[in-house]
Amino acid sequence: MTSTVNPVDERAARAPEFPMARAAGCPFDPPPALRDLQQEGPLARVRLWDGSTPWLVTRYADQRALLGDPRVSADIHRPGYPRQAPMPPGGTGVSFILKDDPEHARLRRMVTAPFAIKRVEAMRPGVQRIVDDLIDELLAGPNPVDLVEAFALPVPSLVICQLLGVPYADHDFFQDNSKVIINRNVTPEQRSAAHGNLIEYLDGLMGEKIAHPVDDLLSGLAERVTAGELSRNEAAQMGVLLLIAGHETTANMIALGTLALFEHPGQLALLRDTDDRRLIASAVEELLRYLHITHSGRRRVAVEDIEVGGEVIRAGEGLILANDIANRDPGMFAEPDRLDLRRDARRHVAFGFGAHQCLGQPLARMELQVVYGTLYRRIPTLRPATELERIPFKHDGSVYGVYELPVTW
Amino acid sequence: MKVTVNQDKCVASGQCVVAAMEVFDQRDEDGIVVLPNAEPPAEQADDVRHAAAVCPALAIEVQD
Numbered sequence: 475m476t477s478t479v480n481p482v483d484e485r486a487a488r489a490p491e492f493p494m495a496r497a498a499g500c501p502f503d504p505p506p507a508l509r510d511l512q513q514e515g516p517l518a519r520v521r522l523w524d525g526s527t528p529w530l531v532t533r534y535a536d537q538r539a540l541l542g543d544p545r546v547s548a549d550i551h552r553p554g555y556p557r558q559a560p561m562p563p564g565g566t567g568v569s570f571i572l573k574d575d576p577e578h579a580r581l582r583r584m585v586t587a588p589f590a591i592k593r594v595e596a597m598r599p600g601v602q603r604i605v606d607d608l609i610d611e612l613l614a615g616p617n618p619v620d621l622v623e624a625f626a627l628p629v630p631s632l633v634i635c636q637l638l639g640v641p642y643a644d645h646d647f648f649q650d651n652s653k654v655i656i657n658r659n660v661t662p663e664q665r666s667a668a669h670g671n672l673i674e675y676l677d678g679l680m681g682e683k684i685a686h687p688v689d690d691l692l693s694g695l696a697e698r699v700t701a702g703e704l705s706r707n708e709a710a711q712m713g714v715l716l717l718i719a720g721h722e723t724t725a726n727m728i729a730l731g732t733l734a735l736f737e738h739p740g741q742l743a744l745l746r747d748t749d750d751r752r753l754i755a756s757a758v759e760e761l762l763r764y765l766h767i768t769h770s771g772r773r774r775v776a777v778e779d780i781e782v783g784g785e786v787i788r789a790g791e792g793l794i795l796a797n798d799i800a801n802r803d804p805g806m807f808a809e810p811d812r813l814d815l816r817r818d819a820r821r822h823v824a825f826g827f828g829a830h831q832c833l834g835q836p837l838a839r840m841e842l843q844v845v846y847g848t849l850y851r852r853i854p855t856l857r858p859a860t861e862l863e864r865i866p867f868k869h870d871g872s873v874y875g876v877y878e879l880p881v882t883w
Numbered sequence: 884m885k886v887t888v889n890q891d892k893c894v895a896s897g898q899c900v901v902a903a904m905e906v907f908d909q910r911d912e913d914g915i916v917v918l919p920n921a922e923p924p925a926e927q928a929d930d931v932r933h934a935a936a937v938c939p940a941l942a943i944e945v946q947d
Contacts, residue, residue, distance in 0.1 A: 541939075542941055582894070583895070583915075586913050586915075587895075587912060587913050587914050589895065590900075591900040591901060591909060592900075592909070593914075594897075821936060821937060826939070828939055828940070829894050829939070831894060831896055831940075836897050
């Protein structure tokens with residue numbers, strides 16, 4: 475009698491660990507194993523920290539289709555959802571990014587107004603002032619200096635504090651707690667404690683805004699709480715989400731983007747020598763595509779059977795959509811591993827796709843346009859103050875970047 | 884060219900406004916898409932098609 479092995483089970487048994495390691499010396503490229511899987515076929519199985527083996531979707535077209543597919547759920551509480559880390563003891567509330575419509579849409583629409591294009595454009599002169607003031611301080615301060623600490627982190631932190639109505643004086647507190655939350659290697663207890671700290675902090679601020687509303691985003695949420703449309707805990711959850719997402723991602727794009735430009739001097743010169751807003755905007759899109767700093771993939775779970783490339787993802791099975799490798803899909807972008815600031819990269823999926831696309835992307839784009847359009851022009855001799863090999867990269871976080879970037883001029 | 888938008892699907896990304904500012908706009912209260920010009924001239928056709936392509940919610944339909 476011969477034994478038969480189910481090919482699906484066999485593939486799950488051979489599934490490689492995810493996330494995967496980048497190649498030494500290639501800090502800007504996705505892990506080589508991801509590229510191999512993309513070449514092999516549209517779907518692969520990967521193994522997560524808890525032993526589960528969700529599907530990995532690697533190709534651009536499939537990711538766009540699945541992220542817009544109503545048979546795909548973002549609800550972290552559904553069985554089969556591929557979690558990035560263990561659930562903290564006792565669990566925590568989740569914000570709208572981990573819920574489905576109609577609840578997701580109801581909550582998200584409460585905070586979309588400040589991110590409308592005209593509102594964001596109205597913020598541009600203020601962001602330009604923040605960037606110019608920080609560059610003035612940089613030039614007047616020590617040389618060399620860590621660009622992360624002196625510039626990349628303060629720019630988006632100041633902007634999001636202003637938008638939300640959070641006192642910037644508290645930045646050490648919220649930045650330290652954010653770092654713990656997005657670090658994959660902390661214990662569930664540590665992550666839960668950091669999240670609890672931020673919830674408590676935002677809840678306190680919410681109390682102040684309920685009593686004394688002013689013209690900021692948290693006051694807008696406070697009015698919803700007063701009107702009974704939103705619970706105070708939901709408002710605090712949203713505040714934490716916007717505060718973390720508003721500074722961590724953009725800060726990493728500023729520092730990692732600058733490092734990538736140092737490694738591509740011809741491309742850096744394009745930005746240094748131009749005031750063409752179209753070129754600057756195009757450069758931002760290309761850097762977003764090329765670097766793709768959210769490198770843990772978008773996480774989803776199928777709620778019905780879905781066919782992809784001749785295979786069937788069953789209801790209840792987890793999906794990881796690896797956007798970093800999708801942005802390097804040769805089926806979508808010619809010579810995807812080449813950084814080319816003049817290419818049209820606008821269709822990248824660095825901000826995701828579908829109903830859950832990054833809420834803050836118009837603001838992030840504008841901030842990056844101001845930064846990339848200003849920093850190298852104002853400090854034309856800006857260059858790294860150490861070798862690439864000595865720069866510590868954030869391999870352990872859900873947001874990729876550098877811990878430090880020593881620069882000189 | 885005739886353009887239609889689905890406000891229920893719209894997620895207020897504003898990418899349509901960036902792509903074709905003469906054709907698309909956003910509601911002040913929540914950033915949801917509005918369409919001041921549903922029949923844009925031919926010279927805006929490429930921008931409008933791009934707007935439909937980058938809309939994360941696939942809320943824009945274009946008929947030639």
